[in-house]
Amino acid sequence: MWRANILWVLGVPALVRAATYPLIESWSGNGFMNGFKYPVETYDNTTNGDVFWATAANTSLIYVTSAGTVVLKVDNTTVVPYNEKRYTPKLLSKTQYAAGTVFVMDLIHMPYGCSVWPALWTQGNDWPKGGEIDIMEGINQQTTNQIALHTNTSTCTQSSSTSFSGTAGWNDCSIETNNDSGCIVNDTRTDSYGAAFAQAGGGVFIAEFSDDAISVWFLTRSDVPSNLSVSSNSIDTSTLGEAAAIYSSSTCSISNNFSPQTLTIDITLCGAWAGLASVLEQTCPPLSGTATCYTTYVINQDPGTTYANAYFEFNYINIFSSSGNSSISASKSGSGATSTITAGAGTSSSGSTSGTGRLTWSGLGMFLTGVMGYVLVR
Numbered sequence: 001m002w003r004a005n006i007l008w009v010l011g012v013p014a015l016v017r018a019a020t021y022p023l024i025e026s027w028s029g030n031g032f033m034n035g036f037k038y039p040v041e042t043y044d045n046t047t048n049g050d051v052f053w054a055t056a057a058n059t060s061l062i063y064v065t066s067a068g069t070v071v072l073k074v075d076n077t078t079v080v081p082y083n084e085k086r087y088t089p090k091l092l093s094k095t096q097y098a099a100g101t102v103f104v105m106d107l108i109h110m111p112y113g114c115s116v117w118p119a120l121w122t123q124g125n126d127w128p129k130g131g132e133i134d135i136m137e138g139i140n141q142q143t144t145n146q147i148a149l150h151t152n153t154s155t156c157t158q159s160s161s162t163s164f165s166g167t168a169g170w171n172d173c174s175i176e177t178n179n180d181s182g183c184i185v186n187d188t189r190t191d192s193y194g195a196a197f198a199q200a201g202g203g204v205f206i207a208e209f210s211d212d213a214i215s216v217w218f219l220t221r222s223d224v225p226s227n228l229s230v231s232s233n234s235i236d237t238s239t240l241g242e243a244a245a246i247y248s249s250s251t252c253s254i255s256n257n258f259s260p261q262t263l264t265i266d267i268t269l270c271g272a273w274a275g276l277a278s279v280l281e282q283t284c285p286p287l288s289g290t291a292t293c294y295t296t297y298v299i300n301q302d303p304g305t306t307y308a309n310a311y312f313e314f315n316y317i318n319i320f321s322s323s324g325n326s327s328i329s330a331s332k333s334g335s336g337a338t339s340t341i342t343a344g345a346g347t348s349s350s351g352s353t354s355g356t357g358r359l360t361w362s363g364l365g366m367f368l369t370g371v372m373g374y375v376l377v378r
């Protein structure tokens with residue numbers, strides 16, 4: 001808090017990047033859903049996944065465990081009939097977070113498996129105008145996390161002169177170039193995604209959204225410092241070590257491209273990226289005959305096994321910000337008995353985010369990369 005006060009006293013705008021940010025919101029356990037709402041739309045109308053979005057009624061898909069962790073999972077008990085969709089979660093933060101915000105998400109498990117496409121991301125109002133930050137995203141049995149930005153103007157590119165640990169792919173963030181692949185950085189560590197993430201005990205994804213830069217860190221469980229916990233009252237991003245990805249304002253006009261962001265958590269199935277046969281077959285068995293991603297997985301007669309690993313399990317999400325833009329006071333709740341989370345259905349205390357953002361085209365870059373690899377091999 002002291003840092004923000006000093007900035008105020010000096011008359012420096014609060015949006016200036018501060019290395020230390022105070023906690024403004026903390027979401028965990030029985031209080032987790034107080035920070036989120038469900039989307040207005042009932043199905044995935046942005047990435048064409050074969051899913052209906054879960055609602056508050058789906059207490060077997062969104063719940064708190066006896067250990068106090070929060071599970072958001074794909075329905076793996078229903079045999080879905082042909083032409084129907086499978087229920088999966090999508091949550092949107094009630095608050096829109098302005099520049100000067102750090103998102104800290106501690107998970108012990110993330111969804112993975114053939115047809116599964118999870119993401120932890122943020123979106124501005126009126127996508128794509130307010131920009132999109134993909135903090136954690138991947139498909140099928142991919143082994144590393146993919147970070148990306150998507151912008152509505154051509155004033156944002158990734159500079160390779162900035163040092164970070166990930167591998168840069170497409171560097172133009174505009175939705176109008178490279179078929180809206182976004183500017184991509186792959187994390188190089190296999191414990192940043194999927195089965196290896198879970199085997200390592202999970203970890204923490206951290207994104208700093210400031211006017212100076214958008215940066216993403218991933219800390220595998222054994223690298224998480226003991227003072228980075230649900231109880232942290234502030235975070236100093238200069239102590240986090242080398243970032244996996246940095247998008248500097250020297251080549252990306254962050255203030256022109258990113259409005260206050262809605263944190264978004266979802267799991268879709270198949271759809272515009274994970275479901276493309278040529279992409280699916282990069283990490284999953286070849287589809288036979290007329291089989292598709294949908295017929296092979298979504299309506300599989302053995303959903304228990306097919307989607308046994310298609311779930312998020314969160315320890316907590318903490319939001320730190322010097323923007324002073326939280327509409328909700330920090331709400332902490334520790335572990336407790338297994339219970340149902342009920343708050344949040346379709347309500348918003350801070351504007352009208354309706355989940356119109358989309359991750360769709362980040363897949364095409366991967367698709368093209370795959371095709372090129374295929375051609376080269378031949």
Ligand SMILES: *[C@@H]1O[C@H](CO)[C@@H](O)[C@H](O)[C@H]1NC(C)=O
Pocket residue numbers: 040041045046354356
């Ligand atoms: C998805 O549905 C919602 C709610 O009806 C709507 O506001 C939004 O524009 C739709 N998005 C797309 C891309 O059609």
Ligand SMILES: *[C@@H]1O[C@H](CO)[C@@H](O)[C@H](O)[C@H]1NC(C)=O
Pocket residue numbers: 054055057058059060061075078087
């Ligand atoms: C999810 O809720 C819908 C009603 O909104 C219901 O039809 C469906 O069976 C539920 N699925 C699960 C797995 O709870």
Ligand SMILES: *[C@@H]1O[C@H](CO)[C@@H](O)[C@H](O)[C@H]1NC(C)=O
Pocket residue numbers: 095096097098099260323325350351
């Ligand atoms: C705070 O968030 C609201 C939306 O909830 C947004 O309209 C406003 O511009 C934000 N404030 C700042 C300083 O960015």
Ligand SMILES: *[C@@H]1O[C@H](CO)[C@@H](O)[C@H](O)[C@H]1NC(C)=O
Pocket residue numbers: 127128129152153154176
């Ligand atoms: C920004 O997006 C809107 C549609 O949402 C589009 O009309 C406009 O041309 C875009 N601007 C640029 C510079 O791409």
Ligand SMILES: *[C@@H]1O[C@H](CO)[C@@H](O)[C@H](O)[C@H]1NC(C)=O
Pocket residue numbers: 142143144167168169170186366369370
């Ligand atoms: C990023 O990782 C994906 C696999 O997850 C791979 O297909 C792609 O080629 C990688 N891109 C770069 C630039 O390393």
Ligand SMILES: *[C@@H]1O[C@H](CO)[C@@H](O)[C@H](O)[C@H]1NC(C)=O
Pocket residue numbers: 177178179368
């Ligand atoms: C975009 O996709 C189309 C096919 O839909 C392809 O022909 C074109 O080469 C792609 N452009 C880029 C820059 O990847």
Ligand SMILES: *[C@@H]1O[C@H](CO)[C@@H](O)[C@H](O)[C@H]1NC(C)=O
Pocket residue numbers: 225227228229232234235236239
């Ligand atoms: C953890 O402790 C280190 C060393 O004192 C400090 O630099 C860092 O800011 C602390 N991190 C958090 C999240 O409190």
Ligand SMILES: *[C@@H]1O[C@H](CO)[C@@H](O)[C@H](O)[C@H]1NC(C)=O
Pocket residue numbers: 073076303304305307308309310311
């Ligand atoms: C269904 O998914 C849960 C995890 O969400 C898993 O514990 C369970 O074993 C799965 N069911 C089957 C039959 O594999």
